[in-house]
Amino acid sequence: MEQLALEGKIRQKIYGKQKIYFADQSQFPEVKDADLKAMDCQISDLNTQVQSITSSCRQLDTELKELNSSLTTEQIISEIQDLKAECAEYRARLDKIKSATNHVTPEEKxxxxxxxxxxxxxxxxxxxxxxxxxxxxxxxxxxxxxxxxxxxxxxxxxxxxxxxxxx
The missing domain is CATH 1.10.287 (Helix Hairpins)
Structure with missing residues (x-):
């Protein structure tokens, strides 16, 4: 750090036994108050843009998760076929029950x-x-x-x- 201070790249201040090093601000041009205010406005505008983009990203992530968790077209077609087959089995079972002749008599019931x-x-x-x-x-x-x-x-x-x- 002392070497950089001797080269003039950073500055050094001595307070008793302590040495404090900091960046040399003289290498930067002076900025007017109007320029600082313009930069502050630009920063606030950029922060607003960042917030809106972040919220839209969250919304898109939520939509993506919903789409990923839902069934695909092939899965839905397969599910429909399975349900139709199950329905056909139940219909056949119902027809078998309806056609049975060994019903329980009211007395037995x-x-x-x-x-x-x-x-x-x-x-x-x-x-x-x-x-x-x-x-x-x-x-x-x-x-x-x-x-x-x-x-x-x-x-x-x-x-x-x-x-x-x-x-």
Whole structure:
């Protein structure tokens, strides 16, 4: 740095034991205030242009991402063919069901519904009885209900994500 200062390329100032080096500003021509204001206006105009170009680039990037994530024409044609084939399979299955002669009679249907009602009532009854027994045990049990059920190995309907159907 001292060598550059001796050559006159940079300037040096000494403050006690410290030396400060800086660019020699005398090599640049003097600029008038009007020129500085014109440059400031030009800078602000360029900043505005940069912002508008940046926002349009973001918009174009967003549009590009949307286009890249959408299906191509070939993929759409393939998807349509797959859906038509699936629809044809369902139509054939529906025709087979409609043409079947072994339909369930209303008596059989009613019998099944009655059996279901009986089983659901029994399920609710047994669930209530089990719940009453567990609550009776928990009255004198020092731990929580969850810990008791875990220790006893009891699985509830809620643990298995089962909902008791309505009757």
């Amino acid at each position: 009613e019998k099944v519904y009655k059996e279901r009602t009986v089983y659901v009532k029994e399920w609710k009854k047994r669930k209530r009885l089990a719940s009453d027994m567990i609550n009776a045990i928990l009255e004198g049990y020092p731990k929580s209900k969850k810990q008791f059920l875990e220790e006893a190995g009891v699985e509830t309907d809620e643990d298995c994500n089962v909902i008791v159907p309505s009757t």
